[in-house]
Amino acid sequence: MALRAAVLRHIRLPVQTLPAIGTRPQSQRSFLRLFSSHDDHLTKEEVIDRVLDVIKSFPKVDPSKVTPDVHFQKDLGLDSLDNVEIVMALEEEFKLEIPDKEADKIDSCNLAIVYIYNHPMAG
Amino acid sequence: MAVPGAVVPMRIEVLHLYRTLLRVGRQFSDYNIGEYSKRRTMDAFRDNKNLTDTRLLSAAFSDGKAQLEVAKKQAIVYSLYAPKVKSILDF
Numbered sequence: 001m002a003l004r005a006a007v008l009r010h011i012r013l014p015v016q017t018l019p020a021i022g023t024r025p026q027s028q029r030s031f032l033r034l035f036s037s038h039d040d041h042l043t044k045e046e047v048i049d050r051v052l053d054v055i056k057s058f059p060k061v062d063p064s065k066v067t068p069d070v071h072f073q074k075d076l077g078l079d080s081l082d083n084v085e086i087v088m089a090l091e092e093e094f095k096l097e098i099p100d101k102e103a104d105k106i107d108s109c110n111l112a113i114v115y116i117y118n119h120p121m122a123g
Numbered sequence: 124m125a126v127p128g129a130v131v132p133m134r135i136e137v138l139h140l141y142r143t144l145l146r147v148g149r150q151f152s153d154y155n156i157g158e159y160s161k162r163r164t165m166d167a168f169r170d171n172k173n174l175t176d177t178r179l180l181s182a183a184f185s186d187g188k189a190q191l192e193v194a195k196k197q198a199i200v201y202s203l204y205a206p207k208v209k210s211i212l213d214f
Contacts, residue, residue: 080134081168084142088149100139 047117054093055109058086071108083107090116095123131177132184140187141168147194152205154212160194 048068056063061076072078072086087103090096094116098106106112116122132140144164151157171183 079172080138081141081165081172084138084145085165088142088145092149100142103142104135104138 041120042117042122044113044117047122048113050093051090051109051113051116054089055086058082058089067109068113069108069110073107087112094119096121130184131181137168137184140184140191144187144191144194147191147198150198152198152202154210156197156201 052066052068055061055070055072055076056066060078060082065076070076072083073080078086083106084103087098087106090106090112091098096116096119098115102115106115141164145161148157148160148164151160167183167187171179174180174183
């Protein structure tokens with residue numbers, strides 16, 4: 001009988017008062033699931049980084065001159081054929097098909113970033 | 124002396140043809156022929172970049188359009204006989 005009590009004294013957990021669940025925002029947030037299919041859209045930063053990487057790795061471009069508002073033909077000294085090639089490279093990076101009418105307008109880094117960021121299918 | 128069918132292309136049409144040819148090059152299932160297509164397109168358009176003679180311009184443009192038709196057909200044919208295993212160069 002005493003042995004049983006001694007063993008139980010070691011096994012039984014002491015009673016603690018836990019803090020109220022409502023005061024622990026971290027655990028509360030972990031129970032909240034976002035079921036929207038649109039929350040995996042690219043962030044602006046990610047778009048900017050990847051666009052700059054594509055442009056910097058273009059063979060005719062000097063990477064040190066590439067900034068987010070650089071113009072392909074005026075600032076980077078490329079020609080219109082290179083412009084087409086850059087837009088094709090961006091299409092491959094973001095898995096997009098940009099129609100001719102829209103692709104004709106993309107002649108600077110800024111326009112590329114804005115177009116891709118606003119495109120629902122950019123991946 | 125007007126040559127029938129000799130239309131001088133506008134700048135934007137040339138760029139559209141360039142883009143279309145590059146797209147077809149991308150579609151090829153065979154990596155080697157796809158890369159050749161793209162390389163050949165880029166070389167040909169660059170060589171003819173500074174043409175000003177209207178006859179040469181329209182001849183080059185018609186040639187480009189003819190090559191586009193050939194390339195589109197070949198892309199289909201290549202895909203019919205594509206090997207089951209992708210080339211290592213595609214990764």
